[in-house]
Every structure is written in C-alpha cells, then in structure tokens.
Amino acid sequence: MTVTDEELMAYVDGELDAARLESLRLEIAASADLSRRVAEQRELRDRLRRAFNPALDEPVPARLTELTARARVVELGSSARHRPPRVAWLSGLALAAGIVLGIALGPALLQLARESPEIVASGADVAAGGALADTLSQRLASEQSASDPIRLGVSFVAKSGEYCRTFISQHGDVALAGMACRQGATWRIDALQSVSIVPEVSNGYRQAATSLPPLVLRAAEDSMAGDPLDAVGEAAARDQDWTTPAVTR
Amino acid sequence: MNDRVANFGEQVGTLLPRLRRFARALTRHPQDADDLVQLAVERALTRSAQWRPDSSLTNWMLAIVRNAWIDETRARHRRDAVLVPENEAVEVGDTGTDRDIEWWSIRSALERLPEEQRLAVALVLIEGLSYREAAQVMEVPIGTLTSRLARGRLALQAMLTDPSITRVARKD
Known part of the structure; x- marks a missing residue:
C-alpha cells in the first residue's frame, strides 16, 4: 500500500484525523523511505520559516x-x-x-x-x-x-x-x-x-x-x-x- | 463605537510583524513588502466596519494583503513594468554570507512558483494556517488549496535539494 505525497504532507501539517494519524505513524516508523520523505517535508518547512521568521523580530518601520x-x-x-x-x-x-x-x-x-x-x-x-x-x-x-x-x-x-x-x-x-x-x-x-x-x-x-x-x-x-x-x-x-x-x- | 475602532487600529498594529513576514514571502524585495503592507493597512482601516469581531482578524488581514498583492501584480503586468533588474540576484549569490545565500536560494525558488502555489506555501508553511483557514484566505475550496500546496512543495523541494538546479537558478 502506498502513501501519497498529499497524505504525508497532511501528516506533517497536523491535518490528519486521529485514526489515520495513528495508523500512518506506525507505517512511517516501519519504513525508511516514508521516514525520509517525512524528514524532507519537515526540513523544507523549517528552512522556509528560518528564512522568513527574522521579519518578526525586526523593528517595524x-x-x-x-x-x-x-x-x-x-x-x-x-x-x-x-x-x-x-x-x-x-x-x-x-x-x-x-x-x-x-x-x-x-x-x-x-x-x-x-x-x-x-x-x-x-x-x-x-x-x-x-x-x-x-x-x-x-x-x-x-x-x-x-x-x-x-x-x-x-x-x-x-x-x-x-x-x-x-x-x-x-x-x-x-x-x-x-x-x-x-x-x-x-x-x-x-x-x-x-x-x-x-x-x-x-x-x-x-x-x-x-x-x-x-x-x-x-x-x-x-x-x-x-x-x-x-x-x-x-x-x-x-x-x-x-x-x-x-x-x- | 469609537472604542471599537480605536481598538481596531491597535489590534492591526500588533499584527504588523506577521503581515510583513507574509508580504515578504509574496514580493521580491523587503521594500516592496512594506509597501504592500502599507497598502493593505490603509484598506483595512477604511473597511474596518466589514470585519466581524467574532472572526480572526489575522486571517482577515492576511486576505487583504493577498488581495492587495493580486491587484498590484495585475496592475504591474498591465504596465509591463520591470521594477528590479534581474541580475541583482547574482551579486547577492556571489558576495553574500551563507545566510544571504540561503535566503536568496529560497527567495528565488519561491519566485519560480506560480502565484497560487506561492500563496498556499506561504500561508500554510510559513504562516502556519490550517488548510481550512488558508483556503478561506485564498477563497478556494480546501481540495484546491491542498493540491496547490502539494505542487508548490514538490517544486520547491526539487529546486532546493538538487544543487545543480539551485546553482542554475542562482546564475539565472
């Protein structure tokens, strides 16, 4: 059974319902490929936030x-x-x-x-x-x-x-x-x-x-x-x- | 009523850092982002009566920024104006610190996304909105939002994780 990109993204974004969240968590833990894809999604989100978050701390003009x-x-x-x-x-x-x-x-x-x-x-x-x-x-x-x-x-x-x-x-x-x-x-x-x-x-x-x-x-x-x-x-x-x-x- | 309006200006004031971050993800330059925020705040202040106090002011303001940006980009296309020389990016890439280069890589990857995908990425991944909220701000069904978000993410990942693509993009 395959996990789609959209479903993995929803997992990373915290958008899955509790039942699917639990079953997917088990699948991810059991699969190196899924773990890697999840890590890549998290890394992308973190890079984006690191790039843009400094705007929050700058003085507002x-x-x-x-x-x-x-x-x-x-x-x-x-x-x-x-x-x-x-x-x-x-x-x-x-x-x-x-x-x-x-x-x-x-x-x-x-x-x-x-x-x-x-x-x-x-x-x-x-x-x-x-x-x-x-x-x-x-x-x-x-x-x-x-x-x-x-x-x-x-x-x-x-x-x-x-x-x-x-x-x-x-x-x-x-x-x-x-x-x-x-x-x-x-x-x-x-x-x-x-x-x-x-x-x-x-x-x-x-x-x-x-x-x-x-x-x-x-x-x-x-x-x-x-x-x-x-x-x-x-x-x-x-x-x-x-x-x-x-x-x- | 005066208190409500007074309170409104104050609340919008506290959102300015958030609005600037969102605007930076949409525009090419921080100055453009601040111009966009200024335009959006002006609009918001004249339309404060349209905001329902039981709804999220943050999301209402993000939608105003988004709409102002769409109006602005359409106007720019009509004028056919090129505001920033394309080669500026190369200078940054060649002389900047690691942080500048990272910023530039992300900035230029975002820029290559279609506008709708960039908005979806900015609202969900940078601003942390839920799918439902982001769909409301973009005025699209959730399914449309998630498919734009997915395509945007995959494209960004391809650009940001493949060093050869990044390098090509940097010399562009």
Whole structure:
C-alpha cells in the first residue's frame, strides 16, 4: 500500500484525523523511505520559516506603525494632546528610489476637485483656493478640532526651502487629502488623493477621515528636509506668512 | 463605537510583524513588502466596519494583503513594468554570507512558483494556517488549496535539494 505525497504532507501539517494519524505513524516508523520523505517535508518547512521568521523580530518601520497609531488617535476623537509625536512617522524611513509624486484622483473625485472652490488651476499647477487656502494660511494644527471640515496634518520645511503642509478636506462621504507648498502668495498642491470615509453603521454618526493616504504620506516624506515643525515653529512660520525661512530651526 | 475602532487600529498594529513576514514571502524585495503592507493597512482601516469581531482578524488581514498583492501584480503586468533588474540576484549569490545565500536560494525558488502555489506555501508553511483557514484566505475550496500546496512543495523541494538546479537558478 502506498502513501501519497498529499497524505504525508497532511501528516506533517497536523491535518490528519486521529485514526489515520495513528495508523500512518506506525507505517512511517516501519519504513525508511516514508521516514525520509517525512524528514524532507519537515526540513523544507523549517528552512522556509528560518528564512522568513527574522521579519518578526525586526523593528517595524514607523510609516506602518504610524498608520495604525494615527487611526487609533484620530478615531478617539479630538484632543491634540493625545496625538503621537509627529516626528515618529518620519524617523527611520528607508525610502525606495523613484517615489511617485503626483496627483491621484478617481473620476468622481476629479469632478469634486473641479467643482470645489478649494482646488483651483493655477497656470500649469494646481493650487489651493477658498476655505482651503485660508485654512492653510491661517490655522495652526494645534488649534483645530476633529470636527473641522478641513484638518491640518504636519507642517514642515521642504528640501526646496518652501513651507509645506498636509491637509484633509472633507466633502460628505469622501475627503481630499493632500500636501500644499507655499509658493509666493499661493499654496501649490503637490499631492492630492481621495480618502474614503468609513460609514458608521450603528447610530448614523460619520467618522472623520483619518490617516493620510499613501501617496500624500510619501510626498511629504520625500519632500521633507528635516523634522516637521513643532507647535512653536508652526506658529512662527504662520506669523511670518509662510515666507521661506532664511534659517531653519 | 469609537472604542471599537480605536481598538481596531491597535489590534492591526500588533499584527504588523506577521503581515510583513507574509508580504515578504509574496514580493521580491523587503521594500516592496512594506509597501504592500502599507497598502493593505490603509484598506483595512477604511473597511474596518466589514470585519466581524467574532472572526480572526489575522486571517482577515492576511486576505487583504493577498488581495492587495493580486491587484498590484495585475496592475504591474498591465504596465509591463520591470521594477528590479534581474541580475541583482547574482551579486547577492556571489558576495553574500551563507545566510544571504540561503535566503536568496529560497527567495528565488519561491519566485519560480506560480502565484497560487506561492500563496498556499506561504500561508500554510510559513504562516502556519490550517488548510481550512488558508483556503478561506485564498477563497478556494480546501481540495484546491491542498493540491496547490502539494505542487508548490514538490517544486520547491526539487529546486532546493538538487544543487545543480539551485546553482542554475542562482546564475539565472
């Protein structure tokens, strides 16, 4: 009687029922050939695990931990003092070369962006208009609340020397998330992506849009010259109307 | 509800090492794996309402990683993009430590498997899922899972235990 490969594999994987397990165990013990095949199966599994298990012990990049931490904090609702340190998601990044900078909008969002006074064409560029431009110019991240229709993320000095800020602007079921950089008197939009809002099932309350989508996160990570501004630095930049800093802190 | 969602982000956070290990078995490079995990976590956070708390969050997340990977590979095929020069592997094989060479041999053997077999191998042999769980993640009947797993194993064994095949693969 022959034992199939699949049955031996099921034996190694602990997938046999008790009766077959017992009878097969006896057959294997009595057969050098079966013992060898079982040993080969175990060796293959062990090699695979040895090769991949180190991933479990490596530190997880901050860009990933920040995603889940941010979901937690923003969903909790509100207060800025619960925010994780903003620097956290920037440290230790090993960015692959050739990161996409750009604008990703589905057709519906494209229409929304076109209709929204917040996004305006400015020559070859796209710029912030209306309430978005005002918020970018005037508001501090530390003063906002979770219910604001436009919320600010990080503010920082880009490698170009310009000030840039990330934002999420909510429009019903969808939100636009983006990164805007101060160019002269306008906020040029360097990255824009849609964020879907999780509809709330139990009581009709809608969650605020949460984390920045990957395109925007990467645009910010890729552009940033140093650490994001802290609350003091952000206020100082705002008070100077976001003119390019002569010296960065 | 806010507590539930807050808890959700936290729980997904604890799964990140597992998700990275799984993603590494699917992708060619650790950076690609982290990109894939990032994509999957983004998706999971926007779809948290679809997760039933009485089911396994781990398996739900593994399925999201798998689906994101399938979407990504299809998109890549459409773009016909070659992301990594093929000859990089030879450099690793020639100059690496024993551990690098072992990693590379396994990595390159896995890469030669059809996608479905690689997924079955990763879920059962690396992630330690039961056949039933792996079949659910892959959205196939158990019989399909076990036959893909068996074919994947036999192919891997042929590549990894025959030194001449391994050497040919390394110089590829």
